[in-house]
Amino acid sequence: MFRTALRNVFAHKARLLMTAFAVMLGVTFITGSLVYGDSLNQATTAQATDGYERIAVNVAAEADPANGGRPGDLDARTATALAKLPGVAAVAGRVDGFAAVADRDGKPLGNGEDAQGGNFAPAADGKDPAYRFTEGSGPTGKDTIALDEATAAKGGYRVGDSVRVGTNKGASSYTLSGIFRTDGTKLPAGGSLTLFAGATAQKFFLEPGRYKNIELTATPGTDVTQLLSRVESVLPKGTSAVTGARLAQIKANLATSGTSTMSQILVGFAAVALFVATFLISNTFTMLVARRTRELALMRAVGATREQVRRILLTESLLVGASASVAGLAVGTGVAALLQTLFADTPAAPLVLTPATVIISMLVGTLLPMVAAWLPIRRAMAIPPVAALSAAEHTAPARPGSLRSGLSAALVLTGTAAVVYGALTTGKDARTVIGLGAALALTGTIGLIPLLSRPVVTLFRPLLARLAPVHGDLAVRNTVRDPRRTGATAAALAIALTLASGLSVLGASATQYLDRATTHALSADYVVKSAGGQRMNPTTAAPLKKLAGATYSPLNQSTGYRLGGSESVLTGVDPATIGKLLRYDVVEGSLDSLAKGQIAVADFKAEQAGWHVGQTLPLERQNDQRGSLTIGAIYQADEQSDLMPSVTAPDSLVARYDSTPSTAGILVATDGGRGRAARAGVTHALGDNPTLSVLDQADIRTQDSSGIGDQLNVFYALVSMALVIAALGIANTLAMSVLERRKELGTLRALGLDRAGVTRMIRLEALLLGALGATLGTVMGVFLGWALGRTLQANVAGYELVLPWGRLALTILIALAGSLLASLWPARRAARVDIPAATAAQ
Structure with missing residues (x-):
C-alpha cells in the first residue's frame, strides 16, 4: 500500500x-x-x-507613600556602612533617568523612549566594572560625559567633541571624555546611554548625595546568602536588598x-x-x-x-x-x-x-x-x-434541505444573534460573546457558501453579459456547476477578507476618533512634550516668559487626592491663558471661576461622583493634607483624552498641596500662529533641549495614530499570508477543473471558441470566485468591525463607526487581482488543450 x-x-x-x-x-x-x-x-x-x-547583592530605595512617594534613605552614609561589611569587595552607588543626546543638527539620537542617563561610579582603581571603555575614560567633571559606542558612532562623535545632552532639568553642552561598551541591563536595544559624573547625575536624576540603588561586589569565597543577611541587618528604613x-x-x-x-x-x-x-x-x-x-x-x-x-x-x-x-x-x-x-x-x-x-x-x-x-x-x-x-x-451538489445546510443556517442565526447581543449590551464579557458569536457565524457561513454561491454569482451576470456575453455566461455556468467546490474555494478568501475588512473598520474608526479629539480640544499652536514620554519638571516652561508674544500654560498634574470621596488627579493650569489654549465646552458654570481659586470638572467625572456646580468638596491627600474645593464649572470631555483634564485647577491651588507636580505637557500659542519660524522660536526659548518635542496638531495626530497604523500594517502583513493561500486555492481549483473539462474545452474549441476566448472564460471564472469570497468576507468583516466598535463606545466617548470605503475597495481589488493572477496558469493550460485528443471518445 x-x-x-x-x-x-x-x-x-x-x-x-x-x-x-x-x-x-x-x-x-x-x-x-x-x-x-x-x-x-x-x-x-x-x-x-x-x-x-x-553583582552579589543589590540594595534599592523603595518609595514611601507616607512621604509623598519620596524614595527611602539611601545615601553616601549607607554606602559607606555597606562597604565595611565582611565579604564586601566594593560598592557602587547608582542613579539613572532620562537623558537624550542630540546629533549635530540638534535632533535626538536613537529611540527617545530608551534614551537613558546614569552615573560613572569608579572603584579604587578608577574603573567602573559596569562599563568597558574603548576610547578615553569615564567622566569626572561636571562638564564631561561619556557615550555608549553605538550612539557615538550614530552621531559621529569622537573623544573631545562637544555634545549637547538634555534631561528633565534642561540641556547643556558637554565635552565627550570617553566611549564605552556595557551590558544589556544598562543599554536597551535601540536606545542611548549617557554617563555623567556622580554629583552631576544625582542633581539631574534624584537629589544630591542620594542613590537609587547600590551594587555590592563580594570578595572571592563569600557566601552570598550570608552576605545578604548581613546587608539586611544594617539597612535603613525604606530600603530593601536582593541577591x-x-x-x-x-x-x-x-x-x-x-x-x-x-x-x-x-x-x-x-x-x-x-x-x-x-x-x-x-x-x-x-x-x-x-x-x-x-x-x-x-x-x-x-x-x-x-x-x-x-x-x-x-x-x-x-x-x-x-x-x-x-x-x-x-x-x-x-x-x-x-x-x-x-x-x-x-x-x-x-x-x-x-x-x-x-x-x-x-x-x-x-x-x-x-x-x-x-x-x-x-x-x-x-x-x-x-x-x-x-x-x-x-458529485454531491448542495441541497437546500440537507442536514449540512440546516445546521449551517442555525449556526449563522445563533452566531449573529450572539454578536448583536454582545454589541448592544456592551458588558464586561461583550467581546468574548462577540468572539464566540463570530466564530459560530463564520463557521455557518462557510457551510452555507455552496447555497449562497448561485444567487451571489448571479448578481454579477448582468455585468458579465455587457463585458463578454458568451464568455461571461459560460463562466457563470461553470462557477455554479459544483457549488461545494466553489464554496470551499471562496471560503478561504472570505476568511481572509473578513479579517482584513474588520481590521480596516476598527482602525479607521479609532483613527478618526483620535483625530477629532485632538483637533477639537486643542486651540494652542503647539504642545511641548518630553521626547521620551517622560513627565517634565514644572520649571521647564519658565523660559517661555522671555518669548515675545507667546501665550502658554503648563499642564501640571498632581496625584494622590481623594476629592469628595473619589480618587482624583488635579491638573494645574494658568487661569488667565488656559481658555485660549484648550477648547472647554462648558455645560454649567463658568471657566472664569478658576481665577477665583475654584475648580472645573469634566462631565464624566461629575456624573460618576454626583457633583454639581457650587458644591464644596472635602479634599484629602496621601500625606495627610486636607482642605476643601468648590466646583465652579463643568465641561464636556472625553475620558480617554490625553489633553483635557478630568479636574482642572489653578496652578496656584495645586502648588499649595504639591510642590513638585509632574508636567504632562506645555500648551503654547504664538502671535503669528504656526510656522517654521514660530516653532524654531519655541524650541530655542526652551534651550534647544533634545528631550523636548514641539508638536503642532498634525504632529500630535500622527503621533496618536501611528501606533494604530503600525499595528494594522503588521496585521495586514499577517493576513496577506491567508490571502496568498486563498489565491493558491483558486489556482488549484481552476487547474483541476481544466483537467476535468478537457473534453468540454475541446468541444468548445471545435465549435469555434478560440484560445483567447478560452483564456477569457477561465479568467472570468477566477474573478467570479474572487468576487464571491470578497463580497461575503467584506460583509462579515464590516459587521464584526461594527460589533467590536460598539464595545469601545461605552468607554470611549465620541467613538463612531467609520466605513473606510477606499481601504475596503482596495482590499477587494487586491483580492480580485490575486484571483486573476491565480488564473494565469490554468487559463494557459485550458487554451492549449489538444482538440482531437480532448474530443476523442473515452
Whole structure:
C-alpha cells in the first residue's frame, strides 16, 4: 500500500504541488512564529540578565507613600556602612533617568523612549566594572560625559567633541571624555546611554548625595546568602536588598512577559493561515478522488478492501504533508531570521530551533492534510465499485434541505444573534460573546457558501453579459456547476477578507476618533512634550516668559487626592491663558471661576461622583493634607483624552498641596500662529533641549495614530499570508477543473471558441470566485468591525463607526487581482488543450 501511495503521489505531483505549497506556507508561518518567539525570549532574557553575575547583592530605595512617594534613605552614609561589611569587595552607588543626546543638527539620537542617563561610579582603581571603555575614560567633571559606542558612532562623535545632552532639568553642552561598551541591563536595544559624573547625575536624576540603588561586589569565597543577611541587618528604613541572581530572575520574567504577547499574536495568525489551507487541501483531494473514481473502483474490483484503499489515500496525504512540513521548517527558520532583521530594535541573538518547535510543526503539517482529506475520502468510499466503474464522475451538489445546510443556517442565526447581543449590551464579557458569536457565524457561513454561491454569482451576470456575453455566461455556468467546490474555494478568501475588512473598520474608526479629539480640544499652536514620554519638571516652561508674544500654560498634574470621596488627579493650569489654549465646552458654570481659586470638572467625572456646580468638596491627600474645593464649572470631555483634564485647577491651588507636580505637557500659542519660524522660536526659548518635542496638531495626530497604523500594517502583513493561500486555492481549483473539462474545452474549441476566448472564460471564472469570497468576507468583516466598535463606545466617548470605503475597495481589488493572477496558469493550460485528443471518445 505504501508503494502504491508513493507511486500515486509521483503520478499526480503536478496536481498536488499547490496543496503541498499551501501546507508549506502554513508550516512556514507557525515555524517562523515559534522560532522568532523562542529566539526573542532567549535574547531578551540574556539582555535582561547580562551584568548581574558581577553583582552579589543589590540594595534599592523603595518609595514611601507616607512621604509623598519620596524614595527611602539611601545615601553616601549607607554606602559607606555597606562597604565595611565582611565579604564586601566594593560598592557602587547608582542613579539613572532620562537623558537624550542630540546629533549635530540638534535632533535626538536613537529611540527617545530608551534614551537613558546614569552615573560613572569608579572603584579604587578608577574603573567602573559596569562599563568597558574603548576610547578615553569615564567622566569626572561636571562638564564631561561619556557615550555608549553605538550612539557615538550614530552621531559621529569622537573623544573631545562637544555634545549637547538634555534631561528633565534642561540641556547643556558637554565635552565627550570617553566611549564605552556595557551590558544589556544598562543599554536597551535601540536606545542611548549617557554617563555623567556622580554629583552631576544625582542633581539631574534624584537629589544630591542620594542613590537609587547600590551594587555590592563580594570578595572571592563569600557566601552570598550570608552576605545578604548581613546587608539586611544594617539597612535603613525604606530600603530593601536582593541577591544579584534573584534580581536577574525577576528582570528576565519582566522582560519576557511582553515578548510572549507578540509570539501569541503570530501563532494566532499562523492558525488562521492553516485553517484557510484546510479548505485548499480538502478541495484538492475532493477533486483528485473524483478524478480517480474509476481507478479506485478498479482496485476494489480486483480485491482491495475499502480500508486498504482508504489507507492508500491517507498515506498519500501524509506523504504530501510530511514533505511540505520539512520544507516549511527550513523556510520558517529563514523567516524568523528575516523578522529579526525587520524588528531591528529588538535584541539580536542566534536563532533557537527547539525540539518542541520541530515536533509541533511536523505534527501540524502532516496531520492537517490527513484531517482535510478524510471527508472526501469517506465520501468516495461510499460509492459502490460497480457504480463508480459505470460513471466518469459522481458529485454531491448542495441541497437546500440537507442536514449540512440546516445546521449551517442555525449556526449563522445563533452566531449573529450572539454578536448583536454582545454589541448592544456592551458588558464586561461583550467581546468574548462577540468572539464566540463570530466564530459560530463564520463557521455557518462557510457551510452555507455552496447555497449562497448561485444567487451571489448571479448578481454579477448582468455585468458579465455587457463585458463578454458568451464568455461571461459560460463562466457563470461553470462557477455554479459544483457549488461545494466553489464554496470551499471562496471560503478561504472570505476568511481572509473578513479579517482584513474588520481590521480596516476598527482602525479607521479609532483613527478618526483620535483625530477629532485632538483637533477639537486643542486651540494652542503647539504642545511641548518630553521626547521620551517622560513627565517634565514644572520649571521647564519658565523660559517661555522671555518669548515675545507667546501665550502658554503648563499642564501640571498632581496625584494622590481623594476629592469628595473619589480618587482624583488635579491638573494645574494658568487661569488667565488656559481658555485660549484648550477648547472647554462648558455645560454649567463658568471657566472664569478658576481665577477665583475654584475648580472645573469634566462631565464624566461629575456624573460618576454626583457633583454639581457650587458644591464644596472635602479634599484629602496621601500625606495627610486636607482642605476643601468648590466646583465652579463643568465641561464636556472625553475620558480617554490625553489633553483635557478630568479636574482642572489653578496652578496656584495645586502648588499649595504639591510642590513638585509632574508636567504632562506645555500648551503654547504664538502671535503669528504656526510656522517654521514660530516653532524654531519655541524650541530655542526652551534651550534647544533634545528631550523636548514641539508638536503642532498634525504632529500630535500622527503621533496618536501611528501606533494604530503600525499595528494594522503588521496585521495586514499577517493576513496577506491567508490571502496568498486563498489565491493558491483558486489556482488549484481552476487547474483541476481544466483537467476535468478537457473534453468540454475541446468541444468548445471545435465549435469555434478560440484560445483567447478560452483564456477569457477561465479568467472570468477566477474573478467570479474572487468576487464571491470578497463580497461575503467584506460583509462579515464590516459587521464584526461594527460589533467590536460598539464595545469601545461605552468607554470611549465620541467613538463612531467609520466605513473606510477606499481601504475596503482596495482590499477587494487586491483580492480580485490575486484571483486573476491565480488564473494565469490554468487559463494557459485550458487554451492549449489538444482538440482531437480532448474530443476523442473515452
